[in-house]
Amino acid sequence: MSPCQLEERRREEKARRRYLPRADWTGMGYRDWGDAALIRARLDGGASPDAPVRQGGARPLHLAASWGKAETVAALLAHGAEADAHDEEGHTPLWYAACGADVGMVRALIQAGADVWTPQEDPWSPGRLLLTTPLAPLVTELPGAVPLPAEEVAALRAADALIAAFSEQDLWTEGLGIAFVAGVGEDEVVRRLGGDPTLCPAVDQDNLPFDPLDYDASLRYVGVTGVDSSPGGCLIVQGGYMPSDDTVLRAVSADTSAYGVYFNPKGGTFGAMARDGGIVAREEIGLSPQASDPAAYWTYRFWQRGSAFAHGAGVLAYACAAAGMTVGDGQVAIDRGAARRWVPLPPALQR
Structure with missing residues (x-):
């Protein structure tokens, strides 16, 4: 045999x-x-x-x-x-x-x-x-x-609409860092990150100002994309943790609010809320909620499993809403090949 x-x-x-x-x-x-x-x-x-x-x-x-x-x-x-x-x-x-x-x-x-x-x-x-x-x-x-009370039904419908905006395609969130910054345009976010808007044009993946295979180099840049919605704002993205870092969130949240989230590939999803230049909350999110957790954990369906929506969509919707933003097309947030304005972070914003 x-x-x-x-x-x-x-x-x-x-x-x-x-x-x-x-x-x-x-x-x-x-x-x-x-x-x-x-x-x-x-x-x-x-x-x-x-x-x-x-x-x-x-x-x-x-x-x-x-x-x-x-x-x-x-x-x-x-x-x-x-x-x-x-x-x-x-x-x-x-x-x-x-x-x-x-x-x-x-x-x-x-x-x-x-x-x-x-x-x-x-x-x-x-x-x-x-x-x-x-x-x-x-x-x-x-x-x-x-x-269910009418106000709760309304909150659930709004949350589901935002979750759906991030569920158009399968999401690749592993290692993703993203921050939602409410009511601030691209140029102003670039300035708050220490960049010159005239030197940070939108470029596609073939023209990045850093080697995407060099992880340490990529951490020195973040991508900025404006969101045309009501209320609008900007997204800050990276294949790393910097968009959820305290120093970055403090810099971009003057006179507004920002929420950063990092999908740690080693395990766990971590969020931080900044308001008026200060960090006001840090949390691990996306886990099955308990009675003592914020009502938003239930509204954004951290408890729900299965194929009702793309994995990670509830977390992204929660983070977007926490910053006070809405997004009509969530793909602009998580499309890693989309053209963005890549801003080199100054030493003061790096760790």
Whole structure:
């Protein structure tokens, strides 16, 4: 038997063993919770549908609702999984299904008797989350339903419009630094960054004043682009952290507001708010919010998963709104090949 045949035989045997019935959930990865055949094999082998399987008290139904499919949720419910089990964060499977806006999961859990309206992150219940999504008709007529206040609906619509502006295409945000500066034109932003507007024309990617492959050199420049909207302003972008740096934000925020965000490729997304030349807030953003977090975290859907909008669009919309700006076409913000006015930062604005 050739080496290739041996490898193929090994893969076939591994696949066969994968679906052998067994009485536990050992070795289950995130993607495995979407494999209905695997879930059924474990259940048929005696695995408990309510056994804690991860730190934080998550049970199989929590993970299937978070990472799986409606079919895997249905398989667990059919084997007696508790529809209203709480993990250590106080969340039920319906909460995670609502965060993913999965219609099949939501229907199955509600039909199994899941609690729709008890808040799990005050004032947010699974049903209240669903009221902000296209799945609202599934819960609006259920006993206990309370319509969202008109002002909250208006805020959500405005946020969704801004999120949509950044969702026209897939976003490449890894390593991106961007600042939104309200009410200030390109020339003035260039001046505040220590540049001469006459020496900083807009250029495309083929005519950059630095070597884009030299990371240290690229950190000494930021790109400036005006935004034609109401209210307008400017964007400052870079393949690095400088647009979110305190010194840069202080320089550009005199008599206005600016919000800088950095999508750290090593992990985490970090924002800073500047107003009238001073830093007024720093935060890690984009994480699943808690009851104690600002209402805007919920409005800009940091809690929502799945394909409702491009990954990172909610964070960009939040940052734009925090600065007091709107953007009609978000591609101007994140198109790394767009023509921009590249400004060399003076030593005082570099770290």
